[in-house]
Amino acid sequence: MSLYYEDIEIGARFTTASHVITEADIADFCRLTRDHHPLHTDAAYARxxxxxxxxxxxLYGLALMEGLKTGLKLYEDSSIASLGWNAVRFVLPMVAGDEVHVEMAFTDQRESRSRPAGVVTEAVDLILADGSPAITAEHVSLIRKRG
Incomplete structure (x- = not known):
């Protein structure tokens, strides 16, 4: 499924597959970003x-949100660009072993002023297994129109 600007329905909701965060995930993000703060590397320090x-x-959680959302394949043929993330809040910590998924909903849309496309806004939440949000944010994308 690939949604184009005209297909967007404000209020439509989607839920992604889940992912279990591992110590290897955290270590890989440390390596990629060069952020080796002891909260991410030393269990005794974190405790x-x-x-x-x-x-x-x-920021790993935020990146994971985009990756999980991409798994929905909503914009396979229609995505032009991510225009940014707004109102990002890190609500609860995520530790190795936590299972998370994304819940998202379309909240706004408007036509682009510069090209045959539209700007789409999504409410995007990274949800822990108990239903609590770990991260809440708003994502804005540029999406192609049909034809």
Whole structure:
């Protein structure tokens, strides 16, 4: 399925497959971003800070949100660009072993002023297995029109 601008229905909701965050995921993100803060690498340090173990980077969670959302294949043929993420909030920590999924809904749309496309806004939440949001955000994309 590939949605074009004309197919967007404000209020339509989608849920992604889930993903279990692993220590390897966190370590890989440390390596890729060069962020080796002890909250992400040292379980004893993280526990002293009040966490159950090493925590995933908030930006890892944000990137994972986009990856999980991409798995829905909503814009396979219609995506032009991500225009940005707004109102990002890291609500709860994510630790290795946490299972997460994304819940998203279309909240706004408008025609592009510069090309035959539209700007689409989504409410996007990364949800823990107990139903609590770990991250909440708004994502804005540029989506092709048909033809």
């Amino acid at each position: 002293q800070a009040g966490f159950d173990g090493i925590i995933a980077h908030g």
